[in-house]
Amino acid sequence: xxxxxxxxxxxxxxxxxxxxxxxxxxxxxxxxxxxxxxxxxxxxxxxxxxxxxxxxxxxxxxxxxxxxxxxxxxxxxxxxxxxxxxxxxxxxxxxxxxxxxxxxxxxxxxxxxxxxxxxxxxxxxxxxxxxxxxxxxxxxxxxxxxxxxxxxxxxxx
Amino acid sequence: xxxxxxxxxxxxxxxxxxxxxxxxxxxxxxxxxxxxxxxxxxxxxxxxxxxxxxxxxxxxxxxxxxxxxxxxxxxxxxxxxxxxxxxxxxxxxxxxxxxxxxxxxxxxxxxxxxxxxxxxxxxxxxxxxxxxxxxxxxxxxxxxxxxxxxxxxxxxxxxxxxxxxxxxxxxxxxxxxxxxxx
Numbered sequence: 242x243x244x245x246x247x248x249x250x251x252x253x254x255x256x257x258x259x260x261x262x263x264x265x266x267x268x269x270x271x272x273x274x275x276x277x278x279x280x281x282x283x284x285x286x287x288x289x290x291x292x293x294x295x296x297x298x299x300x301x302x303x304x305x306x307x308x309x310x311x312x313x314x315x316x317x318x319x320x321x322x323x324x325x326x327x328x329x330x331x332x333x334x335x336x337x338x339x340x341x342x343x344x345x346x347x348x349x350x351x352x353x354x355x356x357x358x359x360x361x362x363x364x365x366x367x368x369x370x371x372x373x374x375x376x377x378x379x380x381x382x383x384x385x386x387x388x389x390x391x392x393x394x395x396x397x398x
Numbered sequence: 399x400x401x402x403x404x405x406x407x408x409x410x411x412x413x414x415x416x417x418x419x420x421x422x423x424x425x426x427x428x429x430x431x432x433x434x435x436x437x438x439x440x441x442x443x444x445x446x447x448x449x450x451x452x453x454x455x456x457x458x459x460x461x462x463x464x465x466x467x468x469x470x471x472x473x474x475x476x477x478x479x480x481x482x483x484x485x486x487x488x489x490x491x492x493x494x495x496x497x498x499x500x501x502x503x504x505x506x507x508x509x510x511x512x513x514x515x516x517x518x519x520x521x522x523x524x525x526x527x528x529x530x531x532x533x534x535x536x537x538x539x540x541x542x543x544x545x546x547x548x549x550x551x552x553x554x555x556x557x558x559x560x561x562x563x564x565x566x567x568x569x570x571x572x573x574x575x576x577x578x579x580x
Contacts, residue, residue, distance in 0.1 A: 258485060263475035267461050270443055287441050298484040303439035304473045306432060335572045343571035386520040388510030397486025397539050
């Protein structure tokens with residue numbers, strides 16, 4: 242993962258980040274409409290977005306998809322990896338293209354990753370292959386229900 | 399085009415996944431629109447016109463299908479996706495809770511309603527290793543701040559919480575964008 246560059250964020254940058262996390266209009270000149278709400282010009286908004294994207298302050302600007310609604314499947318899974326075996330297991334797990342995100346976490350279950358497959362049936366198959374390749378149990382934690390959250394984080398820096 | 403090969407196109411940079419609910423594209427243009435925009439919208443004055451030109455489709459259809467996908471929830475929202483770390487959220491804790499199954503929907507909705515909880519899910523327990531059935535992702539500027547927020551969740555749940563833990567991420571081991579293939 243590329244690190245974000247350290248750039249100074251001014252009040253306008255913060256307003257863009259805080260207020261444009263949703264509700265971007267679908268119309269002929271959406272940047273113009275969004276810019277007017279922010280009290281800046283369309284060109285300035287485009288230039289600032291480009292700068293925030295280049296600096297990786299924004300990871301992207303556009304539609305956020307809920308991909309499971311398109312037929313794919315995503316499941317959080319965890320493994321208990323012995324420290325002595327960590328590097329070997331990490332290489333095995335990360336070599337699977339189905340492993341999208343992988344985090345080390347502070348728990349006995351110390352490796353947490355997201356499996357992404359084109360079809361729901363692909364998850365069980367991938368879990369079985371991961372277990373065979375690593376020699377360790379894989380614990381899938383499928384989402385049973387998602388509770389609504391307002392996904393908006395305000396700039397803290 | 400704003401092509402960023404490592405940018406995740408779906409929500410929840412830390413904990414996202416779904417329960418395997420199958421689905422299909424409602425319209426032939428939808429899949430192509432996803433492919434064309436999962437790297438981002440064109441940064442030009444008329445982005446939907448640019449997409450229409452790129453796809454060889456009428457701009458009215460492009461805008462109508464995007465609006466329809468937004469309506470159906472295939473698109474959660476359109477806008478800026480901040481890098482949590484870059485905007486000051488350097489600590490993230492996956493808080494996990496053991497609450498009674500018969501109350502989980504009520505409690506999950508209340509936890510999900512807290513401003514600092516960015517994802518909240520009901521997931522299965524794995525007894526005896528893992529007693530927790532409610533997962534809530536908490537972001538903060540420090541571990542102390544995350545712990546303070548976790549304490550707020552504990553206070554909200556009260557005696558309904560039988561056990562809890564918070565798992566901090568200490569290392570990103572892999573992060574590729576969750577994308578559909580062409």
